[in-house]
Amino acid sequence: MSPYILAKHISAHKGEEVTLKGWVYNIRKSGKIWFLIFRDGTEFIQCVVLKNEVPEAVFEMKGTLTQESSIAVSGIVQEAPRQEAGYELLVKNIEIYHIAEDYPIALKDHGVEFLLDKRHLWLRSRGPYAILKIRAEIEQACRDFFNERDFTLVDSPMFTPNAAEGSTTLFETQYFERKAYLTQSGQLYSEAAIMAHNRTYCFGPCFRAEKSKTRRHLTEFWMVEPEMAFFDIHDDMDLAEEFVEYLVHRALKNCRRELQILERDISKLESVKRPFPRISYDEALAILHKKGFDLQFGEDLGAPHETAISEDFDQPVMIWRWPAASKAFYMKRDPEDERYVLGVDVIAPEGHGEIIGGSQREEDIKVLLERIEKEQLPKEDFEWFLDLRRYGSVPHSGFGLGLERTVGWICGTHHIRECIPWPRTMVRLKP
RNA sequence: UCCGGAGUGGCUCAAUGGCAGAGCGGGUGGCUGUUAACCACUAGGUUGUAGGUUCGAAUCCUAUCUCCGGAGCCA
Known part of the structure; x- marks a missing residue:
């Protein structure tokens, strides 16, 4: 032969x-x-x-x-x-x-439920094949980007002992004689890791028991989270911007064939170039008011708001300086105005929604204790985290990028469940 | 949890109160350049489930289950 x-x-x-x-x-x-x-x-x-x-x-x-x-x-x-x-x-x-038996998936239209039930076979079809190839390239690109920039990979645990941020969205599991929870984010652990390695990232699955049934939600999704000592919010945004541009360009460079299979309009990706527009929450509010949305100061932006703002730009948009009330306890207060925190969201174009959430972290133990008390979080569970502010606390920042949402944007897919090999949603645990 | 939509052959859908149909897939036959090939023939149905209205229900009503889209929350 x-x-x-x-x-x-x-x-x-x-x-x-x-x-x-x-x-x-x-x-x-x-x-x-x-x-x-x-x-x-x-x-x-x-x-x-x-x-x-x-x-x-x-x-x-x-x-x-x-x-x-x-x-x-x-x-x-x-x-x-x-x-x-x-x-x-x-x-x-x-x-x-x-010789294969009658194959259930025809080269014709099928419903979503049918295809997801047959995910183990659907993987072979052209669309899923191309998307997972691109996902693999993006994952590799994430690792390359940080490895080339003096970051150390420090992975965080999947089992966590406490209900850190809002217990309603945590998956509870039996851990021998007690309860454990599946991680929602590796961030708090990364904050410990940077004190040892200066710049780190973690990359793995996160679990959220949110009862969300939208095209942007999975209960199990992958997140890459860099954390950097001595970075302020502006350094953080610079890095996020460079990172997103890098990922898009890697897909364009190495996944031409797959983007062609998906019939992706690559001109939209080719135009992604730094600098991205940076607007404050207040400016975002002004844009939304002009577009007829009735949104009060302090309210978080929902998906329709994000889409409305992204319509005004052909680049990802960075929205920063958020009202403190709507954001997590660990975000640093804006020293110029206590009503704001130094957080940033990056919104992908074409209605693909938020792909990055990040912030400068609060390094002052007094402020952290105040916020933990005010939000009635269990202080004893954060003792190890507070230690990081007792022994050589430094200004630091980080962000998390949702892998499936990013792949969904680059591939132009309708629903992010197509961007993970074995999607897990509120109603799907099989195959 | 709330709002909206949909459940009909293996799959995707049509039939809106009056004979349950088409395309794909399966089977049989034909075709030397096809592009989700095409042509002919053929098999395949308790219309999600339970009740009700009616001479007559896939179609109208009630309940229930499942799925889809969205909201909230977030990557």
Whole structure:
């Protein structure tokens, strides 16, 4: 048999006979010619089977091969400009590993529930395939970005002992003889890690028991969270901006084929360039009032507000300097005006919503204690965190980027459940 | 939890008070350049569930279950 290659390398073998191993994606039959659309997980290749080019038994496979049957197919690599891959295979021989039973997923429209029930098979389809390729590239890009900038990866635990921020959104689990909770964020642990490593990031799943049923929510999602000693809010925003630009450019550089499969309008991504617009919460309010929204000072922005603001810009928008009342206890008060905290949200264009939330952290133990008391948080659970303000406290900042929302924006997907291999939502725990 | 929408063949949908239908997928046959190929034939139904109104219910009413979209919350 001719040499076995991956389909993505087919262009390097023009005119040669090669063997591909993979699955039947589709078959188009005619009388004395048939076309086998083949995939091996690296590319989709059309294979042409001509009656006078193959043994009789191979030609007759047009009647036995079914969608998703596994095969080894050998043939001559030919240029085919009309093919997406640019090349096709003139078949010489086919060996069958397994004839698939009737495959449930047709190359036609299906409902969301059906496809999610069949997620273990749906992964093979072109759309999910391309999205997960891009997700993998973005994950790698996150690691590369921080590793190239003197950050140390310090992962945070999934099990946490207490109900730190609002217990209603925490998943509770049995931990031997007591209760534990699944982490919502690694931030507090990262604040400890930077005192050892100066700049760190953590990257892993987060769990939130929010009863949200929208296209922007999962109960299990991935977040990358950098934390930096000696960064103020402006340094924090500079880094967030550079990071988002880097991720988009990496996808454009290394995922052209996948973006093409998804029919993504890449001109919208190509125009993403620093500096991003930075507006304060007050300016955001003014824009919203001009657009007819009735929003009082102190109210947090909802999804419709975010979308309305992002409409005015073709870049991600950074909204900073938020009312203190609407934000978490650990955010630093604006020294110029106590009513505000030095937090920032980054809103993706095209209505994809908030992809980053970050802030300068409060380093003064007195202010932290006041806020813990005011919000009636269990002080004893934060003793270890308060230690960080007792032993060499420094100004510091950080942010968290939601992986699925970012991938959803870059891929232009309607719902972020398509941006994670095995989505977990309020109503879905399988497969 | 609240608001809105939808449940009909394996899948996607049509039928709005009067004979449950189409496309895809399956099966059979045809076709030498197809692009979610095409053409012909064919099998496949207790209309989510329970009750009610009616001569007659997929269709109207009540209850209930499931899913989808959105709000709040957030990445």
